[in-house]
Amino acid sequence: MTSPDDLILVSVDDHIAEPATMFEAHVPQKYRDRMPRVVTDERGRQKWWYGDSPGRMLGLNAVAGKPREMYNIDAARYDEMRPGCWDVHERVRDMDVNGVLGSMNFPTMAGFNARTFTEAGDKELSLVMLQAYNDWAIDEWCAAYPGRFIPQGIVPMWDVDLAVAEVHRLAKKGCRSISFLEAPHAQGFPSFLSGHWDPMLQAISDTNTVLSLHIGAGFDLIQKPDEAPIDHLIILSAQITALIAQDLLFGPTLRQFPDLKVALSEGGIGWIPFYLDRADRHFENQAWLQNDFGGKKPSDVFRDHILACYITDPSGLDARHRIGMDIIAWECDYPHTDTTWPESPEFAWKEFQDAKCSPDEINKITWENTCRFFDWDPFKHTPKDQTTVGALRALAKDVDVTRMPKEEWRKRNEAAGIGVF
Amino acid sequence: MTSPDDLILVSVDDHIAEPATMFEAHVPQKYRDRMPRVVTDERGRQKWWYGDSPGRMLGLNAVAGKPREMYNIDAARYDEMRPGCWDVHERVRDMDVNGVLGSMNFPTMAGFNARTFTEAGDKELSLVMLQAYNDWAIDEWCAAYPGRFIPQGIVPMWDVDLAVAEVHRLAKKGCRSISFLEAPHAQGFPSFLSGHWDPMLQAISDTNTVLSLHIGAGFDLIQKPDEAPIDHLIILSAQITALIAQDLLFGPTLRQFPDLKVALSEGGIGWIPFYLDRADRHFENQAWLQNDFGGKKPSDVFRDHILACYITDPSGLDARHRIGMDIIAWECDYPHTDTTWPESPEFAWKEFQDAKCSPDEINKITWENTCRFFDWDPFKHTPKDQTTVGALRALAKDVDVTRMPKEEWRKRNEAAGIGVF
Numbered sequence: 001m002t003s004p005d006d007l008i009l010v011s012v013d014d015h016i017a018e019p020a021t022m023f024e025a026h027v028p029q030k031y032r033d034r035m036p037r038v039v040t041d042e043r044g045r046q047k048w049w050y051g052d053s054p055g056r057m058l059g060l061n062a063v064a065g066k067p068r069e070m071y072n073i074d075a076a077r078y079d080e081m082r083p084g085c086w087d088v089h090e091r092v093r094d095m096d097v098n099g100v101l102g103s104m105n106f107p108t109m110a111g112f113n114a115r116t117f118t119e120a121g122d123k124e125l126s127l128v129m130l131q132a133y134n135d136w137a138i139d140e141w142c143a144a145y146p147g148r149f150i151p152q153g154i155v156p157m158w159d160v161d162l163a164v165a166e167v168h169r170l171a172k173k174g175c176r177s178i179s180f181l182e183a184p185h186a187q188g189f190p191s192f193l194s195g196h197w198d199p200m201l202q203a204i205s206d207t208n209t210v211l212s213l214h215i216g217a218g219f220d221l222i223q224k225p226d227e228a229p230i231d232h233l234i235i236l237s238a239q240i241t242a243l244i245a246q247d248l249l250f251g252p253t254l255r256q257f258p259d260l261k262v263a264l265s266e267g268g269i270g271w272i273p274f275y276l277d278r279a280d281r282h283f284e285n286q287a288w289l290q291n292d293f294g295g296k297k298p299s300d301v302f303r304d305h306i307l308a309c310y311i312t313d314p315s316g317l318d319a320r321h322r323i324g325m326d327i328i329a330w331e332c333d334y335p336h337t338d339t340t341w342p343e344s345p346e347f348a349w350k351e352f353q354d355a356k357c358s359p360d361e362i363n364k365i366t367w368e369n370t371c372r373f374f375d376w377d378p379f380k381h382t383p384k385d386q387t388t389v390g391a392l393r394a395l396a397k398d399v400d401v402t403r404m405p406k407e408e409w410r411k412r413n414e415a416a417g418i419g420v421f
Numbered sequence: 422m423t424s425p426d427d428l429i430l431v432s433v434d435d436h437i438a439e440p441a442t443m444f445e446a447h448v449p450q451k452y453r454d455r456m457p458r459v460v461t462d463e464r465g466r467q468k469w470w471y472g473d474s475p476g477r478m479l480g481l482n483a484v485a486g487k488p489r490e491m492y493n494i495d496a497a498r499y500d501e502m503r504p505g506c507w508d509v510h511e512r513v514r515d516m517d518v519n520g521v522l523g524s525m526n527f528p529t530m531a532g533f534n535a536r537t538f539t540e541a542g543d544k545e546l547s548l549v550m551l552q553a554y555n556d557w558a559i560d561e562w563c564a565a566y567p568g569r570f571i572p573q574g575i576v577p578m579w580d581v582d583l584a585v586a587e588v589h590r591l592a593k594k595g596c597r598s599i600s601f602l603e604a605p606h607a608q609g610f611p612s613f614l615s616g617h618w619d620p621m622l623q624a625i626s627d628t629n630t631v632l633s634l635h636i637g638a639g640f641d642l643i644q645k646p647d648e649a650p651i652d653h654l655i656i657l658s659a660q661i662t663a664l665i666a667q668d669l670l671f672g673p674t675l676r677q678f679p680d681l682k683v684a685l686s687e688g689g690i691g692w693i694p695f696y697l698d699r700a701d702r703h704f705e706n707q708a709w710l711q712n713d714f715g716g717k718k719p720s721d722v723f724r725d726h727i728l729a730c731y732i733t734d735p736s737g738l739d740a741r742h743r744i745g746m747d748i749i750a751w752e753c754d755y756p757h758t759d760t761t762w763p764e765s766p767e768f769a770w771k772e773f774q775d776a777k778c779s780p781d782e783i784n785k786i787t788w789e790n791t792c793r794f795f796d797w798d799p800f801k802h803t804p805k806d807q808t809t810v811g812a813l814r815a816l817a818k819d820v821d822v823t824r825m826p827k828e829e830w831r832k833r834n835e836a837a838g839i840g841v842f
Contacts, residue, residue, distance in 0.1 A: 069708055071707060220644070221643060222642060225612030226615075228671075231667075231710060239664070242660050251648075277691060277734065277737075279656055281733060282655055282656050285492075289650070289651065289652060313698065315743050337706060
């Protein structure tokens with residue numbers, strides 16, 4: 001392994017800005033007049049609607065290809081995003097040009113934990129739409145390119161029995177991950193500690209599925225000062241992940257479900273050594289609390305269950321042996337602001353070299369740990385020598401990754417009637 | 422430097438369980454009948470009272486010398502604590518036997534941020550008592566052993582003008598630090614970002630005093646699950662410190678007061694590289710936010726202002742060069758549960774050796790950074806060759822550090838009518 005071209009990259013955190021047509025092939029006839037739909041307003045902005053409620057922004061944070069100075073303006077129309085945000089064929093070309101073999105995608109219109117459907121009033125309808133969402137994601141998006149996408153689904157949080165049934169239904173379709181709310185109590189649900197989610201966690205364990213908890217939804221766990229700038233939200237969201245780990249480790253969810261696998265998506269890894277030092281010292285020092293970790297230390301139990309996922313994390317890579325070489329996984333985060341696309345291979349390579357990672361360590365981080373954890377084998381579909389960055393990029397020589405000039409973006413935004421920088 | 426005996430230890434975080442007589446010499450005659458007082462109840466328990474309100478526990482968490490299995494039971498009487506908790510002569514002997522040259526103490530009965538006085542109704546009286554507290558701490562406790570204690574005071578949070586005046590009054594007495602609330606908004610005060618505290622921060626800057634923010638009081642910034650065990654409180658309290666750093670760094674307090682010095686007391690250090698990586702990456706990546714760090718990176722500004730304090734932190738020591746060799750300071754935390762007393766020299770030495778710290782690095786961490794930051798010179802009072810662990814321990818050969826047998830503690834607690842383990 002001598003250059004970024006030799007990497008094999010499987011990313012466990014990317015995002016789809018779902019196409020307006022996504023529900024069409026997956027909703028039964030009797031519900032079709034009530035499907036979520038994309039509506040263009042009088043100023044040309046496009047937004048998802050579900051029932052009488054405007055939903056999420058179309059392309060929240062979908063900035064890949066945009067100049068950095070324009071990150072403040074969310075894409076308001078499909079034509080303000082790279083087509084790879086919503087079109088699977090274009091997405092695979094954007095993966096190729098970035099040398100990314102495999103990708104797991106989180107929802108946008110549905111919310112990471114299906115909030116769009118959970119908050120709607122008609123639960124019968126919402127279950128239909130949620131299942132249609134999953135069917136589209138797995139049968140249409142992922143199935144279009146076998147060996148390129150790790151299938152992930154969402155569950156109906158409003159009814160744990162329905163969630164159990166959906167976990168089983170999805171597993172039969174080859175789903176490898178459930179995207180869930182990192183801290184259910186952050187949105188008024190019972191916490192992981194409450195026992196409420198135990199049947200679902202059992203189903204996830206039983207089906208060898210991964211519970212993927214993406215940062216962001218739990219941000220309300222922190223009481224910010226009233227005057228806090230937006231920087232707080234962006235910088236501190238990864239600090240929340242330690243709170244989630246604490247809930248799971250001392251909850252004691254991880255000890256209760258010995259086979260449960262949890263991916264801390266976009267959680268970063270640099271906080272882990274400090275947290276585990278503290279947890280182990282606490283376990284030893286506060287013996288009167290009589291915590292039972294089954295003869296192990298808290299850090300051992302953490303490593304038995306967790307996949308720790310990062311986009312860029314120089315300090316974390318330095319401390320990789322304190323984290324655990326078998327629990328670290330790389331992410332791309334296309335098309336969000338934190339993504340390293342389209343220079344992910346060079347970016348990751350430089351961090352690996354700065355941290356003096358060996359080729360074996362690099363492979364663990366960029367694909368081996370992920371493929372083992374998600375029990376997902378891309379080489380069933382693509383010969384291994386055709387999966388490297390160099391091999392994939394050779395397929396995508398004609399893809400234009402030029403960042404659009406700032407003036408061009410300004411014109412588009414002005415035309416769309418949204419603020420300019 | 423070849424053994425723990427060669428260390429010089431100055432701790433910036435210890436605690437006093439104040440003696441019942443503390444106010445007597447410092448309260449004017451007309452207020453003496455309204456002094457805070459220690460009352461023994463019918464079961465033999467002793468507690469501070471102020472006016473009609475029972476105050477804090479006498480010896481919250483004062484466990485030095487206790488067997489670990491008994492940490493759950495707070496000392497309920499003076500005679501359940503080591504005399505070093507409240508008697509300055511005994512304290513210096515406990516410092517000597519642990520090889521600790523210098524110590525900065527935080528209040529117990531007053532609260533880290535004078536909460537006892539802030540919450541009381543009569544503010545004229547409370548100012549008298551708060552000033553008496555400071556006079557006792559500086560003129561009586563610290564002055565008893567010149568060169569052994571870094572003087573620290575508290576300020577009246579209920580009136581920022583009074584706080585300014587107290588900062589100046591204390592500075593004239595040689596006070597080197599103000600203990601304040603790590604996140605004022607956690608207790609319903611305006612936040613550091615509000616501008617409300619600016620006159621006080623200016624006074625602290627102008628007098629070359631250090632603002633010391635001890636962990637704990639800001640814990641309510643995190644929304645715990647209802648079912649969270651007590652472990653959450655203990656383990657996560659240091660995670661709060663990153664939130665405090667964020668308030669100060671992006672607030673932008675640290676940029677507003679270029680001379681302000683802030684000690685993050687008991688905040689730990691292992692979280693810092695991850696936080697600073699994230700802050701610097703954010704600063705670069707989210708250029709549209711147009712943050713102005715005066716040509717520096719956020720991490721530079723952090724290092725210009727912060728003293729990062731820890732008791733035990735193996736991962737943090739490994740990452741010391743990412744934190745900054747000039748901003749790390751060691752702490753003892755006598756007599757709390759996290760203390761390493763009476764084996765602090767051996768405990769710290771092992772961590773230094775494990776992390777392969779050089780003698781120069783060790784000196785920076787154990788005393789040089791602290792003495793420079795607090796502008797406090799112990800060698801004016803004690804020749805340097807008499808300040809090492811070995812020299813101090815030679816003075817304290819007769820001090821009994823034997824942990825009292827568990828049975829002895831059980832008897833004491835039963836006699837005091839409090840629960841036993």
